[in-house]
Amino acid sequence: MGKAVALALANEGVNVAVTGRNAENLKSTAEEIKALGVNSAYAVFSMDNESEVKTGIESLAKQLGSVDILINNAGIGDFGSIEDMPSETWEQVIRTNLFGVYYAAKAVYPFLKANGEGDIVNVASTAGLKGGPNMSAYAASKAAVVSLSQSMMAEWRKQNIRVITLTPSTIASDMSIQGGLTDGNPDKVLQPEDFAEWVRDILKMNRRALIANGSIFSTNP
């Protein structure tokens, strides 16, 4: 999903940096982005490590000139019952999905504040709107992202920063297909490109308009 958004924004002429833990994937995605005629860069860091997140984002801002938009999309989906899931796994989901969103937004905020405007898209999930069996860690992390993101929106809109909280339902991706959540059938199930179009269109709205919250579903999966 992150790559689809990166390519959609690059197609609009946006210089896009990508981040993650896998240097090879990032390098090849950055090459794909550059082939669209914009500048790109990448940084390898883990979202659960605040100092790595901060250093990585500052280095990307230097390489690309500044930061205007943060797509806070990185996340992990680990599923299992409360009884069976080891506490370490449960905690790692919260550290990545919740703390990561917080660390990245906190690292980007000074740039947006200095620019006098900017956009932050926090990717939560419909799982954050209602818990269910075998998803306690994931659902709790995403519920917390919804709440964190709403607080961010309330605090930062005064600086002309639009904080957008998205709660997508299942989208065909490595996470959802490997996790057995969907077969990813492109005739029926949301694809990363649909998500990317949605994010692009939200960001393209006149800056006076802020889509504060939004959900997207497959019509008839």
Ligand SMILES: NC(=O)c1ccc[n+]([C@@H]2O[C@H](COP(=O)([O-])OP(=O)(O)OC[C@H]3O[C@@H](n4cnc5c(N)ncnc54)[C@H](OP(=O)(O)O)[C@@H]3O)[C@@H](O)[C@H]2O)c1
């Ligand atoms: N697919 C769905 O059905 C669905 C529905 C609702 C919401 N979402 C949310 O949408 C976002 C993207 O999901 P996806 O389906 O595209 O998942 P995915 O295919 O598993 O991709 C997850 C991305 O997050 C990065 N990532 C994971 N852990 C990281 C860490 N510790 N540090 C840095 N980067 C990390 C991965 O990069 P590296 O491997 O390089 O680290 C990868 O780029 C997630 O937040 C997910 O919860 C997904």
